[in-house]
Amino acid sequence: MSVTQCTTKHAVDELVESYQRVPMLIIATHPNRERIGERAALLDLHLSGTDYLSRVKPEFAKNGNAGRALLDEYVSRSPIIFEATDSGGIKLRAHSTKTVLTLAGRRPQDEYLVSEDELDNGVVLGLNHRIVLLFKRLPLKDTTVDDSHTLMGISADIQAIRHRVEHLATLSVPVIIRGAIGVGKQQAAYAIHKEQFGDDKPFISVNLAAIHDAVAETELFGVVRNAKHQPGYFEQAAGGTIVLEDIEDASDNIHQLLSRALQSQSVMPKGSTKAIPIECRIIITSHQESSAVDESSMVSMLFEKLAPYQLFMPPLVQRKEDIGLLFNAFVREQWRKLYPEKADQFVIPGELMKQLMTFTWPGNVRQLRNVARQVVIDSRDQEQMYLDPQLLSLLKPQSPQTGSAESVPKQRRPNSVSRGELTGALESCQFELQAVAKKLNISRASVYQLIQRFDGLQTAQDLSESEIKDSYAKHRGDTEKMMWELRVSQIGLRRRLKSLGYDI
């Protein structure tokens, strides 16, 4: 008997209302990519201890639409059986079905035991290497699956942030968005901006770590020189939004300038005596996870007094259910750009999705986006989506990072890195940004920003096609020699060469 027969609507409504979490299957990839993000609650498993998964059961649905089963010809009608165990775990039995069931990180067998903890964190199931499902305990409450939303995601966290974004767009208070590197802080800031102002108002992002003290006042507040007024970032953002990025990486001088401006709600251009009111929405981003920093510091003051509204973006590893949707959208975006003639003709191999779902993503959504881009570039002239073995080894499952904020060594301020020090580190690390970041004890994003700031430094992405062409011809495609001439990483260079169609 199915749960729809044995459970009253009232009981299901109660589960929804109580935000109780129930075992859920979510489609991470399916030969029909439109189905990514559909969910099926295993209510029979939750309520009576047994449930089934086959070609025809359960029904998966999204956005309140009618449900449909997996309906994949390779998935058998004979079910995989899910059974609750006395210890609180779930046994998955695939003895009497032709469907090949695999669990990421486990050797293939007919029976698997999933512990309670694993179910809370999410277990990745593969069906015949074609379909990948996330098996996770989640709230029953419906979510919206929309891969055209500025802030994509089906996790309860992202859905809650989307609601708060809508609310914040109606208030003009400053907001702090916290979260680790690449987690989507800028994206959330843009979502607030878009919700409030639409697309045509200024959205100015200021990387505070990249501003030198000597020019900070001019860049932020503008300058009056020879009776000519040159507006700063705050004025440029008038009528729209200014995002002050990574506030804790800014110098004390910048903190003081900002504090004064935010308290007086006005800016004073250098060389002027006339204050100009701030007429933009202010969003501050921070990679500190909590406000528990030195309470007397200027940063804390900026946080607590001037930006009482906070959004926290959780790391990607805690919201695995978003990975399928995000990866599909990123691949589609790149695919359309690079292979317009093949439109949307790509399939995400189950094996790849399994690896994506079990990786810990220290660089979060940005890293996922980069992997998507590389997979698309590497798939040129391949029958199906091609996976670079190097990329595969990078995506080996890693143990989740459990370190608390205290256990992470404090990073150095990027502003304290001189040009000479950066150049030396780039050379000794053969221009690999990750290695340079480690050597200098700053974030990879800061290395990148410093490269942009100092004249004469560049990354492979900044090279023009003609520079690459000339160097390629001169060194007959030897990428090591090209690296020393162009002074960019070999991996980045190889990627650029591949994307430009060079034979390497």
Ligand SMILES: Nc1ncnc2c1ncn2[C@@H]1O[C@H](COP(=O)(O)OP(=O)(O)OP(=O)(O)O)[C@@H](O)[C@H]1O
């Ligand atoms: N929920 C999301 N939906 C769509 N794209 C996203 C989402 N989250 C992040 N991205 C994309 O991932 C990349 C990194 O996001 P973003 O720049 O917002 O991260 P961040 O937290 O501000 O990073 P950093 O700390 O390094 O400044 C961007 O290309 C962004 O467009």
